[in-house]
Amino acid sequence: MVSEVLAGATDISRQLRPRPSLLKPDDVAVIYNANDALSEEVARYYLQARQVPAENLIGVELPRQTKDVLSVAEFESLKSQIEAKLGNQQVLLLVWKTPFAVQCNSLTGALTLGLDLEQCKKTCDPGRDSAYFNSSSLHPWADHHIRLSMLLPVTSVDAAKALIDRGTLSEFSLNEGNGYFLKTKDAARSKPREPFFPPDGMTVKSKRLTLHTLNQEALEKAQAVMFYFTGQANVDYLLTNSYLPGAIADHLTSTGGMLTSSYQMPATRWLDAGVTGSYGTVSEPCNYWQKFPNPQVVMAHYLAGETLIESYWKSVKWPMQGLFVGEPLAKPYVRSAPVTPE
Known part of the structure; x- marks a missing residue:
């Protein structure tokens, strides 16, 4: 389905089939760390x-001493606390910065799909297929018996609230936007996803979107960015660009999901720059494209009107090492613009 949508015609508007998300605010469980007043403040802001x-x-009790990685026992305690208070929610929004992993698994992967400790025996081995990958489902719990999870990192209260506001604002207007797909000189990180980049200059006129596939190392002073996919350990000039509400961006690298990492750029750097959703792995995945968001799949579902969390989760075939961060309900493409026949 996806390869057909993003191939061929210069304007692919007529190939897109609207499939608006059915997720509602009632479907979201907002989970905060009861030992952290900032976590609770941001969680309550999200509710409002x-x-x-x-x-x-x-509210859940996390270890009082800040930890990046939970033990299996600590994870099972967290999971039990959450499940004891859940109803019919289909989305788990975790409101804190750490922890973000369970052994080699991301916390979002472990909560949504269950622990995969086999992966930890050799993190560079192929991963476990997600049945949700490129799924047509609009009911994750009913169809797949999963609750999609995402971390809303609290680097600061102001930054977290601004992120929430961007997600909320994404639904109010359809803006002229750009998608960027960068082929960099870092072959190990760039090449895996290049087959999934669209032809340069492709448009989606019904969504007022233009796609740019470029041979360059980074964007600088780019305007109205809605998508930005690249492969680099560190991405320069992020703060020089302007990002639309609902923007998705990530960089294929080994430890983008290690949010306290100092030698590779963490995914939170995208959020700090003004992006609404990002992704990174929490343990060495090696450069399988299946362990990272597939740009074609992300865009096909997002442009059809699905939420950020649905589109992002559907784009990763082997997601157990990958951490999803951002505001889950952003959906900038629930609207369409009229397309004049050529």
């Missing part, structure tokens, strides 16, 4: 911004 019912707010 997204009109999530108060009963969907869940």
Whole structure:
């Protein structure tokens, strides 16, 4: 389906089939660290911004000493606390910066799909297929018995609130936007996803979107960025660009999901620059494209009107090492613009 959508015609508007998300604020469980006042403040702000019912707010006891990686026992305790308070929610929004992993698994992967400790025996081995990959499902719990999870990192209260606001604002207007797909000189990180980049100059006029596939190392002073996919350990000039509400961006590298990493850029750097959703791996994955978002799949579902969390989760075939971060309900493409026949 996806390869057909993003191949062929210069304007692919007529190849897109609208499939608006069915996720509602009631479907989101907002989970905060009861030992962290900032986590609770941001969680309550999310409830207000997204009109999530108060009963969907869940406080959990995380280790008082800040930890990046949970042990299996600590994860099982967290999971039990969450499940004891869940109803019919289909999305788990985790409101804190750390922890973000369980052994070699990302915390979002472990909560959504269950632990995969076999992967930890050799993290560079192929991963476990996700049945949700490129799925047509609009009911993750009913169809796949999974609750999609995403981390909303609290680097600061102001930054977290701004991220929430961007997600909320994404639905109010259809803006002229650009998608960028960079082929860099870092072959190990760039080449795996290049087959999934669209032809340069492709447009989606019904979504007011133009796609640019470029041979360069980074974007600088780019305007109205909605998509930005690249392969680099560190991405320069992020703060010089302007990003639309609902923007998705990530860089294929080994430890982008290690949010306290100092030698490779963490995914949170994208959020700090003004992006609404990003992704990174928490343990050495090697450069399988299947362990990273497939740009074609992300765009096909996002442009059809699905939410950020649905589109991003559907784009990773082997997601157990990958951490999804951002505001889950952003959906900038629920609207369409009229397309004049050529």
